[in-house]
Amino acid sequence: DSQIQQGQLGDVQFDPSLDQNPDSQRKNDHIRLALAQQQAPKRNAFDDVRFLHHSLCAVDQASVSTATQVCGQDWPLPFYINAMTGGSAQAGSINAQLATAAALTGLAMATGSQHAALRRPELEPTFTTVRDHNPNGFVFANVGPTVSPEQAVRAVKMLAASALQIHINPVQEAVMTEGDRDYGSWPERIRAIAAAVPVPVVVKEVGFGLSRPTIELLATLGVNTVDISGRGGTDFAVIENERRVDRAYWYMDNWGLSTVLALLGASQPLPVQGVELLASGGVRSPLDVVKALALGAQAVGVSGHFLATLTAGGVEGLVDEINDWARQVRALMSLLGARTVADLRRSDLLVTGSTAEEANLLGVD
Ligand code: FNR
Numbered sequence: 015d016s017q018i019q020q021g022q023l024g025d026v027q028f029d030p031s032l033d034q035n036p037d038s039q040r041k042n043d044h045i046r047l048a049l050a051q052q053q054a055p056k057r058n059a060f061d062d063v064r065f066l067h068h069s070l071c072a073v074d075q076a077s078v079s080t081a082t083q084v085c086g087q088d089w090p091l092p093f094y095i096n097a098m099t100g101g102s103a104q105a106g107s108i109n110a111q112l113a114t115a116a117a118l119t120g121l122a123m124a125t126g127s128q129h130a131a132l133r134r135p136e137l138e139p140t141f142t143t144v145r146d147h148n149p150n151g152f153v154f155a156n157v158g159p160t161v162s163p164e165q166a167v168r169a170v171k172m173l174a175a176s177a178l179q180i181h182i183n184p185v186q187e188a189v190m191t192e193g194d195r196d197y198g199s200w201p202e203r204i205r206a207i208a209a210a211v212p213v214p215v216v217v218k219e220v221g222f223g224l225s226r227p228t229i230e231l232l233a234t235l236g237v238n239t240v241d242i243s244g245r246g247g248t249d250f251a252v253i254e255n256e257r258r259v260d261r262a263y264w265y266m267d268n269w270g271l272s273t274v275l276a277l278l279g280a281s282q283p284l285p286v287q288g289v290e291l292l293a294s295g296g297v298r299s300p301l302d303v304v305k306a307l308a309l310g311a312q313a314v315g316v317s318g319h320f321l322a323t324l325t326a327g328g329v330e331g332l333v334d335e336i337n338d339w340a341r342q343v344r345a346l347m348s349l350l351g352a353r354t355v356a357d358l359r360r361s362d363l364l365v366t367g368s369t370a371e372e373a374n375l376l377g378v379d
Contacts, residue, residue, distance in 0.1 A: 093297070121151075156178070
């Protein structure tokens with residue numbers, strides 16, 4: 015890690031006067047409230063999944079490849095920095111630092127929703143800093159299904175993005191005082207955006223999980239990759255409820271499908287035809303990464319945990335964490351006798367607890 019100099023990496027300051035608008039203030043609220051949720055890492059459905067241990071099935075660590083393919087491109091590592099931020103001075107600095115860590119480790123990364131920059135061009139630099147600090151890496155642009163196809167194309171061009179994430183977040187919008195209330199046009203808008211943009215499209219949730227029927231519907235809309243982003247980590251119902259003066263939706267925590275249940279639903283009895291699966295939501299450790307891969311994900315997204323790591327230890331801290339995770343994913347794959355990510359899917363998994371109960375109700379096991 016000799017390229018790392020003391021504390022200066024990715025150190026970009028943006029003018030705090032950028033933040034005199036409600037979009038930027040919301041972005042800062044999200045960062046603050048998401049970090050608060052990381053202070054007490056939760057138990058989640060990954061804890062209901064265990065690998066059956068076989069003492070003689072391990073393979074040499076040197077024979078393991080952690081490489082994967084996503085959206086038709088090769089990634090050296092099967093995890094990525096998932097969508098978070100952009101659109102305020104603080105968000106811009108975070109993006110610059112995340113991008114620096116991504117460039118130093120070869121990790122793919124996403125920006126947060128670019129709607130703020132589409133509405134207010136002066137906020138664009140808080141997103142384009144991601145490309146400036148990582149000129150050759152895999153970068154996801156990010157919009158919601160409310161933008162026009164032209165705006166989606168602009169978001170992709172803004173970052174010279176490798177692919178576009180479209181976030182679908184009806185729970186978050188419903189709990190937000192200022193959220194969208196019209197969801198009926200989302201499927202057709204997703205179809206139009208997917209047809210218009212010149213790069214692959216990934217439709218993602220934001221921590222409430224994609225059900226199998228939702229994934230099947232997305233496949234008919236021309237979407238070939240989904241990120242099931244399930245329950246278990248950052249909870250946007252809680253975040254948006256805390257942003258409300260009246261805390262009216264106090265009962266909404268725990269809404270949604272867990273990441274594990276959504277993965278089970280998407281891959282059993284057979285994977286949804288023609289859809290590449292990514293997973294995220296509540297990934298806390300290299301073991302959670304390997305469990306999600308074994309459950310059918312091509313790659314695994316991490317938001318809240320990497321944001322907390324960056325906040326605590328700066329770019330160096332995040333680079334060390336990513337490199338540790340890369341080494342530990344390799345170690346775990348070797349223990350499980352998996353030379354490739356695809357081999358992991360043949361692991362023997364034990365699913366217990368409420369996840370087993372819910373899977374049973376869904377008719378998957
Ligand atoms: C997010 N997430 C998110 N997703 C998205 O598609 N567009 C966005 O703008 C944001 N914004 C955002 C801000 C912050 C501060 C966090 C922590 C997260 C959701 C994110 O991509 C992911 O789906 C969830 O956070 C679940 O993953 P974790 O955090 O449990 O790893």
